[in-house]
Amino acid sequence: MSAPDVGPTTRFGRLETRGVLLGLSGTQLAVVGTATVVAVVAVYSAGMSGLVVASPVWATLLVAGSVSVGGRPVVGWVPLLAQWHARKGTGATSTVATAGDVAPGRWLTLPGLPGRLELVDCDELGGVLVLERRTGTVTGVLRATGTGFVLEDAAAQEHKVAAWGRALAVACQQSAIVRVQVLVNTRSGGLAPARRWWREHCNASEPGLSAELAGMLDEGFVVPHVRETFVAIAVRAPRGRRRLSASDLALVARHLESFGAAVQVAGLRAGGWIGRADLARVLRAAYEPGATARAEETPAALVGSPGVRERWGSLATGTGVHATYWVSQWPRTEVHPAFLQPLLLGEATDRTVTLVAEPLPTAQALREIRRAKVEHAADAAQRARIGQIEDESTRAEVADLERREAELVAGHGDLRFTGLITVSASGTSELEERCAAMESAAAQAMCEVRRLVGQQGVAHAAACLPLARGVL
Template structure:
């Protein structure tokens, strides 16, 4: 009899034994009804909370009076997250390779500043790039003001029809950077008490980090637009679960800003996707990054793929001392393995040589003042039907392959992974 542990799963090829804990958790959630979510219109919601499914329902939005930012407070993990809306100063994809390296170096310096041993409390930095349906409100307003049917009635009608179609079929890109303050981290609690304590004190401490990050955006060739306010947070959640609502909400800025109504009305979670009243959503994880040296803009095929999707890069800074200790242990282990293999007569493979070289470079970079990060990349896609979802999934997988990456579907955690992958709320897996 073939052992169950040797049976591969249907979409990753990994042994079933590695999926046993996740499958157990999944069936437990199904038995408890936790894979379904329904809005209860008559049930009151606490003020400032988002109407989101799962554990994201505990998130609260607090408005900072000085900046107007809508800070996301997670009372369980005691974190505060600020969201910055940014845009590129110049086209990164069209820039020369040397200029791309300069921009990437500026962004790396920003991330490295959070890896210092002197605790600044920033536990997570996230980048979310959204490809959304373009409402075309600016073009439409200009056409309404400047268009003149008397000059050419045929051209006027043709252009008006084109704008009407492009408002739902065209895609534009939005970029957000999030910083998350861990109010429990060593050294931050004292600063919070000095600032008045509680969430208000945490907001005061986070504000200094926000100003620092804002001043560093220019080095990374980014233009700071604004801190996302409470209304912006509601719209981000609303359009993530219902992408087709984007043009309508942009056309009517007086609606769709309610935090309580930001999430879906209903959600049914399956193992590899979930469904809401607006369609189907799926989250994929970047499980393999480029194996060989590449350019700083290697992700551009995935980021600018002509499909409605979101790419999220989640970074968690590692204190310098801890990172150097980990690097030295890894180098020692690799060298010990090499000596043991030499004694046993084993051939030193190219892959092991590459691994030791990479570890040596990492240790050297840390000693030179660079920072270390734990990071993960995720992609979310959507479709009005399952067939559309399958097509979108294959499109982003193809785009990822062109970027030298591999995407795999996240199993059993789609609804919670979506919060981290599609929303700039500073969440992790």
């Protein structure tokens, strides 16, 4: 009896934890070296009594350089804490900038993003492009809907996985493409069309029944959930940070249309490039999902956001609180391509899942791999010299590096993936409950998540705004 066909599988590389020497970064080595110098000087100056007297200094430095807390070295928390307190002291953690008033104007200012973004209409695409002169990138946003994957047979799933791989290969082959973002937003709402239809076609001869049914629709308006999927592609501006000309727009449109065609082959139905009105609604929903769920007017009326206040572990807006997580570790074993089903299709309320793929040039990827292999070889020699045993995680990292190098030499592309998850709620207590539910769903998907404390503003912008922005 033959084994059942389980379909295609996916394998992820481990999170690289290598350092300059013995897994320690340059900063850690400097701190540990300083602790060693202090201890040696104390011993040569006053013997063991000097070592004991100086123990608070060298012991503190040794702990700061070698111990990790929350997945980050103690010395790595220092710049984060300093930056957070500096921003908090200067009032940079609070803003009153609106997130929805984008339809009438040319410039766009959003909380958590430095500088202004320029909106440029593109007739070739029939949508709007977002130009960020600070980074010299132009972003187009494509609305997409899936054609089904979980219930497909193994052959259809394998075909769609291969087609999506070819779409990412297109991004690797086009040097103009800087970043690709896939954003799946699940939020309350979805009955606006039903309410609008009932108000237009209700039976005026029976006002009692009409009022009763209208009340039922009003009460259940925020109960259902609607899922939206966007694919944002950021390309290099042909003229750098200067204003785009008509020929520049045509060139950018060709790059975007090329990747959009590859996405459709991968099994996504393209709903067109979004315009100013849709962009205004999507951006407002990222900051105030509750207010947007109850709004039935045009997005141009969604203005007057009361502002954003960034906290250590969350982001507070006028109608809710948000917390953004980073997927610090993808599944370590081979998994089915639908492994994110608990996060995407489970019981999700006001949750945004974002995947950012950044193509790496082949020469840069090979340099990084070879530098990492040299660092691992130096660590292995040092461990052999001091008699330290090499652990299995180090051998797994080396195997991942060799596999990546072999794939690059064979002609494949290399991408740097980043996963972000944002949970939204109306209050702090409800947010913690939903965060716990999300962490449970992530565990079912065999992913490890970590809350991005001290940087919730920039993390929320990267996770919830379909602008294909980098995380760091």
